[in-house]
Amino acid sequence: MEANTRGTGRLPAAFLTPGSSSFIEFLAEHSPDLLPGRRALPAGLTIEAPHGTTIVSAVFDGGVVIAGDRRATMGNVIAQRDIEKVFPADEYSAVGIAGTAGLAVEMVRLFQLELEHYEKIEGAVLSLEGKANRLTTMIRGNLGMAMQGLAVVPMFAGYDLDLGRGRIFTYDVTGGRSEERGFAATGSGSVFARGSLKKLYRSDLTGDQAAMLVVQALYDAADDDSATGGPDLARGIFPIVSLITEEGFRRLSEDEVSEIAISITNQRRHQPDGPQAPLL
Amino acid sequence: MSTPFYVSPQQAMADRAEYARKGIARGRSVVVLTYADGIAFVAENTSRALHKVSEIYDKIAFAAVGRYNEFENLRIGGVRYADLRGYSYDRADVTARGLANVYAQTLGTIFSSVGEKPYEVELIVAEVGRTTDDDQIYRLTPDGSVVDEQNSVVVGGNADSIGNYLGQRHRPGMGLAEALSLAVESLARDPNGGTPRALTPEQLEVAVLDRARPQQRKFKRVLGSQLARLLAGDEAAADAESDEELPDAPAGAQAPAVPEESEESAEQE
Numbered sequence: 001m002e003a004n005t006r007g008t009g010r011l012p013a014a015f016l017t018p019g020s021s022s023f024i025e026f027l028a029e030h031s032p033d034l035l036p037g038r039r040a041l042p043a044g045l046t047i048e049a050p051h052g053t054t055i056v057s058a059v060f061d062g063g064v065v066i067a068g069d070r071r072a073t074m075g076n077v078i079a080q081r082d083i084e085k086v087f088p089a090d091e092y093s094a095v096g097i098a099g100t101a102g103l104a105v106e107m108v109r110l111f112q113l114e115l116e117h118y119e120k121i122e123g124a125v126l127s128l129e130g131k132a133n134r135l136t137t138m139i140r141g142n143l144g145m146a147m148q149g150l151a152v153v154p155m156f157a158g159y160d161l162d163l164g165r166g167r168i169f170t171y172d173v174t175g176g177r178s179e180e181r182g183f184a185a186t187g188s189g190s191v192f193a194r195g196s197l198k199k200l201y202r203s204d205l206t207g208d209q210a211a212m213l214v215v216q217a218l219y220d221a222a223d224d225d226s227a228t229g230g231p232d233l234a235r236g237i238f239p240i241v242s243l244i245t246e247e248g249f250r251r252l253s254e255d256e257v258s259e260i261a262i263s264i265t266n267q268r269r270h271q272p273d274g275p276q277a278p279l280l
Numbered sequence: 281m282s283t284p285f286y287v288s289p290q291q292a293m294a295d296r297a298e299y300a301r302k303g304i305a306r307g308r309s310v311v312v313l314t315y316a317d318g319i320a321f322v323a324e325n326t327s328r329a330l331h332k333v334s335e336i337y338d339k340i341a342f343a344a345v346g347r348y349n350e351f352e353n354l355r356i357g358g359v360r361y362a363d364l365r366g367y368s369y370d371r372a373d374v375t376a377r378g379l380a381n382v383y384a385q386t387l388g389t390i391f392s393s394v395g396e397k398p399y400e401v402e403l404i405v406a407e408v409g410r411t412t413d414d415d416q417i418y419r420l421t422p423d424g425s426v427v428d429e430q431n432s433v434v435v436g437g438n439a440d441s442i443g444n445y446l447g448q449r450h451r452p453g454m455g456l457a458e459a460l461s462l463a464v465e466s467l468a469r470d471p472n473g474g475t476p477r478a479l480t481p482e483q484l485e486v487a488v489l490d491r492a493r494p495q496q497r498k499f500k501r502v503l504g505s506q507l508a509r510l511l512a513g514d515e516a517a518a519d520a521e522s523d524e525e526l527p528d529a530p531a532g533a534q535a536p537a538v539p540e541e542s543e544e545s546a547e548q549e
Contacts (some may be wrong), residue, residue: 009381009382009385009386009389010382010385010386010389010390011357011361011382011383011385011386014360015356015357015360015361016353016354016356016357016386018353018356023360023363023367026360026364027364030364031364031368034364034367034368109367110367113363113366113367116363116497117359117360117363120334120335120336120359120363121356121359123329123331123334
């Protein structure tokens with residue numbers, strides 16, 4: 001009988017144990033080696049790995065837009081020209097990542113699965129705050145790696161169905177979470193992007209205007225930060241821009257973004273520093 | 281000291297099978313059938329919170345009859361199995377066949393283990409493919425057998441008579457409204473030949489695996505007014521994304537189903 005209960009091919013007990021609706025908690029119990037935070041580097045050692053750079057986001061009337069450039073750098077080298085850094089987290093939210101690309105992409109995959117898993121087990125969708133808090137826990141799990149130069153700093157944007165508006169959350173490496181008003185930027189080019197957003201942002205933007213705004217901000221970030229990539233007209237590589245509204249997540253098509261990027265590039269031929277805000 | 285009775289293995293297994301079968305026969309049935317754009321699941325279930333039909337993964341859904349705590353346990357195990365597999369390999373590597381195998385092993389081991397009571401459940405695991413020919417439906421019995429079903433299948437009480445009726449009338453390539461009406465008509469039949477019962481949309485739990493759905497996750501619940509329109513024969517309602525619908529939304533998040541008095545006649549013909 002002893003042998004029977006461990007019959008071949010049977011689902012292990014952990015699968016059938018009632019309890020957590022969290023996939024991460026299930027992983028921690030059943031196969032902890034698959035969790036990103038469980039790998040320790042030798043102390044005092046830092047390694048060089050591709051880093052993703054700038055993510056910007058802005059709230060508009062009826063939703064939120066989140067966008068990222070396409071460059072990954074490793075020291076002074078451009079590691080990748082067409083990396084994707086903005087992902088849908090579920091129907092009504094998206095996550096953009098700055099920091100160590102390999103770890104960040106893994107974190108996003110796990111985060112997406114965590115939300116989907118909860119939804120399937122519980123038959124209910126997590127609140128937007130709940131999703132944002134879940135991400136906090138995951139960043140905190142990566143703190144050891146962050147101390148050795150492998151930080152992941154995501155930005156989370158979503159449409160809050162209860163409140164009926166778009167919301168943005170930013171994080172620091174320790175998982176500290178803060179909700180942003182209006183707009184936000186993270187990553188190495190964020191200083192320049194934020195300056196640009198500050199001058200161009202208005203609270204009554206439409207979705208199309210907000211998409212234009214974030215591409216302008218990324219252009220300004222790329223203008224002054226070597227680790228942020230601008231629109232690459234020669235190769236046809238443009239930022240990723242995603243809108244989240246009551247209808248759900250929608251990533252703008254290549255054509256839509258290229259149209260925005262080309263109109264911005266054309267305008268900047270006459271005015272290299274971009275649109276000017278009134279002095280007073 | 282008393283000597284335990286000798287029970288032959290044949291008798292012991294027959295007793296266990298009988299026990300499980302009786303438990304399953306007490307419950308209402310679930311019908312699963314293919315239609316042009318996918319696979320439809322129809323269950324008689326008045327509860328909006330305790331589901332008999334659920335999503336497992338992108339293209340895979342689960343339907344069950346029998347003891348709720350037992351199949352709920354298996355459902356959660358299946359979701360964990362699928363998510364873990366998809367996470368460590370790729371989403372494309374999660375298949376209904378793999379899941380059916382794991383369920384079969386689990387049910388079979390429990391069935392033949394002297395220390396455990398057999399599960400009183402019957403499961404259906406279905407996967408929607410790229411075309412009608414790729415659709416897969418597996419039925420799992422409490423003793424761990426897997427039956428590869430074609431086109432339509434019924435589990436639960438009166439499964440035989442409902443299955444016969446359904447099997448004779450089902451044809452591949454039906455529209456969704458037509459398929460749902462047939463499923464409801466089969467469920468409503470009286471096995472003893474009396475007048476069929478009237479089943480309203482509120483008494484039904486309906487879901488589809490819709491291969492035409494643009495999202496990665498093909499599972500969708502059909503609720504409220506959309507269900508009522510489909511049961512009334514409105515084929516166009518199949519394409520309408522009902523506004524109260526989230527991928528697998530909870531009872532609380534849905535708009536209350538709108539009862540439409542005149543629409544219930546579809547299944548009474």
